[in-house]
Amino acid sequence: MEQQKQEEEEEPISPEQLAEYQTAFDYCDVNKDGTISLSELKTVMQQQGFNPTDEEMEKIIANVDDNGNGSLEFPEFVKLMETKRKTSNELDELTCAFKTFDRDGNGYLDPAELSVALRCLGEQLSEEEVKELIKAADQDGDGLIDFNxxxxxxTGQAPPQPLEQQNSTPATTTTTAANLTV
Known part of the structure; x- marks a missing residue:
């Protein structure tokens, strides 16, 4: 399974995907200087309905700004978009897993459902260990595990923003200029 995950991560970007990234990059590069500045990226995100702080924008850029110039060149933009695409794919997989293990469909995993989920993932925990795990992970103290x-x-990390479990098929993130969600 780990080897399969590595192979998925090393999958080359298709020419079609690269063309989509180029279109999105060109859209974001308002002044057409071949880079996307913090202010250009923030403006595009605001147009998409997001309201990131300057600090959040600096973190986004710093994570992929290989040359440290404070702006994104096309290869760095591709790196950002691929990171977001993989995160979206992982979220889709976790959404599917949650729905699968939530047998009664109430939006929560009770101890029995969590135990089944962990067994499917190769973890053999006693009933007491499952209760301890729930106690540690249960942020609202209701004795159940919700989607977040x-x-x-x-993942070992809180979602960047609270997520709603959807009753439909998990949405995928597209990276067109009109739907740039970074």
Whole structure:
């Protein structure tokens, strides 16, 4: 399974995907200088309905700004978009897993459902260990694991913003200029 995940991560970017990234990059590069500045990226995100702070924008850029110039060149933009695409794919997988293990469909995993989920993932925990895990992961103290708590439990990180479990098929993130969600 780990080897399969590595192979997925090393999959080359298709020419079609690269063309989409170029279109999105060109859209964001308002002054057409071949880079996307913090202010250009922030403006585009605001146009998409997001209201990031300057600090959040600096973090986004710093994570992929290989040359440290404070702006994004096309290869760095591709790196950013690929990171977001992989994160979206992982979230889709976790959403599917949560729905699968939430047998009664109430939006929560009870101890029995979590135990089944962990067994499917190769973890053999006693009933007491499952209760301890729930106690540690259960942020609202209701004795159940909701979707956000499940994401935190499985990834070791809280979702960047609270997520709503959807009753439909998990949405995928597209990276066109009109739908740039970074």
């Amino acid at each position: 708590e499940f994401i935190t439990l499985m």
